[in-house]
Every structure is written in structure tokens, then in C-alpha cells.
Amino acid sequence: MDKGEAIQRLIESGVMPTSEAIKSILESVPLESKPELSAEVESLPSVELIQMPDFQPKKYEVKDFVAYFRVRYEFFKNLLVNRPELTNTTSIARLQQGEKTTIIAYIHSMKKLPTGTLKLTLEDLTGKISAIISIKNIQTLKATHLAHDEVLGFKGSVGKDIFFIDEIIWPDIQHKQITKTPDEVYVACAPDLHVGSKMFLEKEFCKFVKWLRGEYGNLKQREIGKKTKYIIICGDIVDGVGVYPNQDREQNIKDIYQQYETAAKLLSQIPLDRKVIISPGNHDAVRICEPQPLLYKDFAEALYKLPNVIMLPNPSYIRLHKSEKCKGVEILVYHGYSFDYFIDSIESLRLAGGYDAADKVWEFLLKRRHLAPTYGATLALPTEQDYLLIKQVPDIVMSGHIHKAKIGKYRGVLIVSGGCWQATTTFQQRMGHNPDPKVVPLINLKTGKAKMFRFR
Numbered sequence: 001m002d003k004g005e006a007i008q009r010l011i012e013s014g015v016m017p018t019s020e021a022i023k024s025i026l027e028s029v030p031l032e033s034k035p036e037l038s039a040e041v042e043s044l045p046s047v048e049l050i051q052m053p054d055f056q057p058k059k060y061e062v063k064d065f066v067a068y069f070r071v072r073y074e075f076f077k078n079l080l081v082n083r084p085e086l087t088n089t090t091s092i093a094r095l096q097q098g099e100k101t102t103i104i105a106y107i108h109s110m111k112k113l114p115t116g117t118l119k120l121t122l123e124d125l126t127g128k129i130s131a132i133i134s135i136k137n138i139q140t141l142k143a144t145h146l147a148h149d150e151v152l153g154f155k156g157s158v159g160k161d162i163f164f165i166d167e168i169i170w171p172d173i174q175h176k177q178i179t180k181t182p183d184e185v186y187v188a189c190a191p192d193l194h195v196g197s198k199m200f201l202e203k204e205f206c207k208f209v210k211w212l213r214g215e216y217g218n219l220k221q222r223e224i225g226k227k228t229k230y231i232i233i234c235g236d237i238v239d240g241v242g243v244y245p246n247q248d249r250e251q252n253i254k255d256i257y258q259q260y261e262t263a264a265k266l267l268s269q270i271p272l273d274r275k276v277i278i279s280p281g282n283h284d285a286v287r288i289c290e291p292q293p294l295l296y297k298d299f300a301e302a303l304y305k306l307p308n309v310i311m312l313p314n315p316s317y318i319r320l321h322k323s324e325k326c327k328g329v330e331i332l333v334y335h336g337y338s339f340d341y342f343i344d345s346i347e348s349l350r351l352a353g354g355y356d357a358a359d360k361v362w363e364f365l366l367k368r369r370h371l372a373p374t375y376g377a378t379l380a381l382p383t384e385q386d387y388l389l390i391k392q393v394p395d396i397v398m399s400g401h402i403h404k405a406k407i408g409k410y411r412g413v414l415i416v417s418g419g420c421w422q423a424t425t426t427f428q429q430r431m432g433h434n435p436d437p438k439v440v441p442l443i444n445l446k447t448g449k450a451k452m453f454r455f456r
Helices: 003-012 019-028 062-080 139-143 202-212 219-226 256-267 297-304 339-345 347-351 358-368 426-431
Strands: 047-051 100-112 118-124 127-133 151-159 162-169 186-189 228-234 275-279 309-311 316-320 329-333 396-399 406-410 413-417 439-444 449-454
Touching: 062 100, 062 151, 202 219, 202 256, 219 228, 228 329, 228 396, 256 297, 297 309, 339 347, 339 358, 347 358, 358 396, 358 406, 358 413, 406 449, 413 439
Parallel strands: 127 162, 186 228, 228 275, 275 309, 329 396, 396 413
Antiparallel strands: 047 316, 100 118, 100 151, 118 127, 151 162, 186 439, 316 329, 406 413, 439 449
8 A cells, every 4th residue: 555545545534644644554554454445324434522531630638529529419419309209308407307308318328227127327418317218118129229329319207316218219311212323334342352361362353353344244244344333442452461460370462562552453454434432441551540531642552543543531422423414323431340349239230130231230320320329339530520420311321341242221221231352261250250252232323223243
């Protein structure tokens, strides 16, 4: 390929033909595997980042944590106070013995008594109060879903220094009508490569790339591959270094720079008319505290050189395939690090399937409008805004991390959990995980439906 061809390909792909982009193509795309640009889709792939967290470094103090929780409380209060079922709302400081009323409060603590009754400590900006959910109350069943630090509406009656809960109201999402595109284009959810691990399934991942190029599968499958314009890798592109004890014994690439360089070589084979969207995970070379910034360029420079790669923070709200005919499909992309905590600590999630039921974990989080309602479920920075809040309801939510492919729906929102490109590790066997390697959920943006593709 000469320089002129490289410039033409970049222009046709909607990419600015900078000197760095041109050099990247000439160095990383071999002549025998040059990408084919499809003319079957009316509009070019487009990715719009709806929200970009502000990552200004600073020294965090106690007042930052106080402000962080106040912001969260005010968000949920504004959501809940206008609900028709939450009339006659008051603050904890104004509660009067004998009245029936409603409060909006944090769950500060929970304790199950020997009788089966649940005792809570509730807190708002004016104070704390003990609360009781009787075992005779049907709300006790709902209480098995409660998590520390979530903000809920509580209806009940006031006793002497205690609040008797009759009903619990979650912030929850409203029903969503999924946006659909006029073009038949697809989004592939392909997280958790773990490049550098001895268990990385390179052969199968290369089949996935060949499928995107229209070179693998039957005729119908190849046509779908060509129409797959967005590939979202939501975390754990590489296996990382020092993530867990003795990790190096399970790796064939122990150098973090080399891990990213190898990943870049594999991803460079994806046609340039596709957008490869990458956000970090807990194995990547970036801080583990959420929200996570873009992958550090010092480590992942090879990925930044790929002209069709778009870097995102974790979590991210993005809008895909916006055009004059379509407002675009909104996707909330989250690696899913908090899933471990809630599967372990919420009994109802374990009974629903645990790691085999990512859709139920997403339902749990969507109902609470937060990606980690319990502080400590993931390492979270007390930023001025809480970037883990689900402020707007997306069309699709997407995650990885637990290596389990799953498709579901909650109140019209499509739930997609990606599989992985790593064979089952000894750690996963000990934990009882049942991963889905080589499985890629695929979303048709024209129909709003998803299905699984397996690469054997």
C-alpha cells in the first residue's frame, strides 16, 4: 500500500488523514490483509461520547466524601420526591410520633434479628433513625434485595424513636423504547481479551477478526460480519502485571508494554471502516478507582496509533450511528467490577444464578440507578459528580468482567454481557465460575435485537 492509498482509506473511513494515522496504516496493515470498505451502509459509523468525567488530580479530604454523598442523595431525592406513591414526604428531623409519612433516606446499616425482623438505620441530611421491617410484612421479602448506602423512599409510621416501614420505593428507571437505526448495522460486544495470558485464545480471536473481514463463516454469517461496524471492548484488553499473586506463572507475555503491542497488532487487522471502541478494566494499566480514565498512553501507545480505535473512560455513555435520519443509539458501557461484590453480598442475586446471571445484576443496578450503590463495592473516587450514577436511561447497557455471555432486557433496556477470549483459569475454577470464552453478543441496531455468535 502506498501513501495515496492510505490517505484514501482514511478519508473513506471518516478518519482525519494525519501523518501519524498514515504512518500507522503503512506500518501495521500488511498488503495481503488490507481492509475492504463496505458501501452497503448508508451512513458512516459514528461514535459520540455523551459524558466525559473530569479527572483533575487533587488531594482528597473528608469534605470531599461528604460532598460526594450529598450530591448522590440530592439526585435520588429529586427523582423520588415527585413519584405519586411518595406523597407527604418529610425529613427525619421532622418526624412526629404517631404520624404516617414518607422519608427519603440512605440505608446506613442493616441487621437481621433472630425473629426474622430486619432492623435498619436510615439517614438523610438532617439525621438518623432506627427502622423496622416486620417479618409479617410482605416488604420483608423485598428487603432481601437491599444494599448498604442505597437511597430509597420509605413509607410507614413513626413510633418512639423508631420508624415502622410499610413500603419501600426504589428510584428505578422508567420504561424505555429502544432507538433503532435505518441502516442494518451491528455492534459486537467483545471484552476481556487478556492478551499476555497463557490462556488467551488467540486462534479463536483471529477467527473473529477474519469474520469481521468477511473471510470466515458461511455466506450469511460473512455478510453480518461485514455489517458489524462497531466492536466494543469494555475492559481487560491485556492480562496486566501483578494483578494477583503469582500471576506471572500463568503468562506468556510478562511485559505490559509488549502485551499492548501484541493486542495492537491483532486489532490492526480489523478493517478501517469499523470503529473499535476500547475502555479499561481492572487488569489494564490504569488506576483501578472508578471512574477510570482513558488507558494511559505511556503503556498503550501502540493502541493509540490505530486510526480506527476510539478510547473511552470506564464507565461511559456513548451514542452510536447518529445521522440525519436517526438520533443515535445510546449505550452505557461499564466493565463490571462491582458485580463481584453484589453477587457475593446480595442473597437474591446468588439465588438468581450469580455469575451466570449478569442480566439480573444489571436489573439490580438499573433499579437503583447506580453502578455501585454500596460504597466499597468498587474503589470509587469522591469526585464532585458521581459518575457511577445512571442519570439518563440508555437504550443498551453493556459489560464484561465476569466472562459470562448473557442477553436480557429490563423495562425496555437491552442488557448485554460479553463473553471473553480467555480459557477458564484455575482461579475461576476455584471460585465456581462458568465462563463463556469465544462467545460474542451481537446487536442489530436496526431491529434492536441481540444474539450470540460463537467462534470455535
